[in-house]
Amino acid sequence: MLKEDTVLGRRIRHKPEMPVPLVPYPTPPVPFTPPNGGQSQLVCSGCRNLLLYPLGATSVCCAVCSAVTAVPPPGTEMAQLICGGCHTLLMFIRGATSVQCSCCHTVNLALEANQVAHVNCGNCHMLLMYQYGARSVKCAVCNFVTSVGALPSTEQKPSS
Numbered sequence: 001m002l003k004e005d006t007v008l009g010r011r012i013r014h015k016p017e018m019p020v021p022l023v024p025y026p027t028p029p030v031p032f033t034p035p036n037g038g039q040s041q042l043v044c045s046g047c048r049n050l051l052l053y054p055l056g057a058t059s060v061c062c063a064v065c066s067a068v069t070a071v072p073p074p075g076t077e078m079a080q081l082i083c084g085g086c087h088t089l090l091m092f093i094r095g096a097t098s099v100q101c102s103c104c105h106t107v108n109l110a111l112e113a114n115q116v117a118h119v120n121c122g123n124c125h126m127l128l129m130y131q132y133g134a135r136s137v138k139c140a141v142c143n144f145v146t147s148v149g150a151l152p153s154t155e156q157k158p159s160s
Contacts, residue, residue: 042078043091045069045102050089084108109133122146 038055046067053060053071060069072078077094085106092099096110109131119128119137123144130137136147 040071042069042071043080043089048088048103079110081108081110117148119146119148 039052040055041050041052042060043049044051044060044062044065044067046062046065046069049062049064051060051062051069055074057071059071061067062069072093078091079094079096080089080091081099082088083090083101083104083106085101085104085108088101088103090099090101090108092110099108099110100106101108117130119130120126121128121139121142121144123146124139124142126139126141128137128139128146130148134148136145138145
């Protein structure tokens, strides 16, 4: 059956349009949550990917590399840092003083945010702040590198 319309004084015949069903936008998949609703995360001991696991699990098998990573006991507070050698995300038990990277074997100092020290620049005497364990600190004002640690009076020439 044809339908007639008048547009600008002209008759136009056309077929009636079929209704277009509205399709909802796809929704992102909802991650699996166990019945008790708790999830946690840790870094895979093999490929260093972040793994999600249900609370109560004792180990997690990585879907990417199939490595089995042990889950720390419940209530253990975890911390993270970036490896100074290969820039890999490392996860460790909070309170540890050092963390060895499983990728490049660099031993990283695990410092809390408040573990900093102060020293005066050996050139312009600006007060500088640095993390404990650093061997030297570079002044942002004059670019002088001041050695810290064993002999605080030992200084290096300004870098250019």
